[in-house]
Amino acid sequence: MLNGVGGCTVAEAKANISYAEVLAWVAYRDKHGTLDIGRRLELSTAIIALQVNRSAGGKAEMADFMPHADHQALALEKAMAEWV
Structure with a gap:
């Protein structure tokens, strides 16, 4: 449960995310700053x-x-x- 809202668990997300998607998120964070x-x-x-x-x-x-x-x-x- 993602913050009690729905979705998958952290373990499920880690298991299902591709390397390309990780790189895309890293590029987004580098360009736009923290997600917090x-x-x-x-x-x-x-x-x-x-x-x-x-x-x-x-x-x-x-x-x-x-x-x-x-x-x-x-x-x-x-x-x-x-x-x-």
């Missing part, structure tokens, strides 16, 4: 928040409005310079 609706909504609201911030003279970055995004690690030297 929460992440897509977070990105959309971050874009709006960034535009509002910039129009008000702010210097925020996109990552500042995306708490669940994978952020790049801060270099030790840069962190020390910013925290002093």
Whole structure:
């Protein structure tokens, strides 16, 4: 049961999907981003928040409005310079 809505189980889907279909989904995800609706909504609201911030003279970055995004690690030297 797919999220209680219907369809096949994960095991059935894995058994029935072809390699070509997997490649098609990978290409779709590479072009359009994640399939996770929460992440897509977070990105959309971050874009709006960034535009509002910039129009008000702010210097925020996109990552500042995306708490669940994978952020790049801060270099030790840069962190020390910013925290002093």
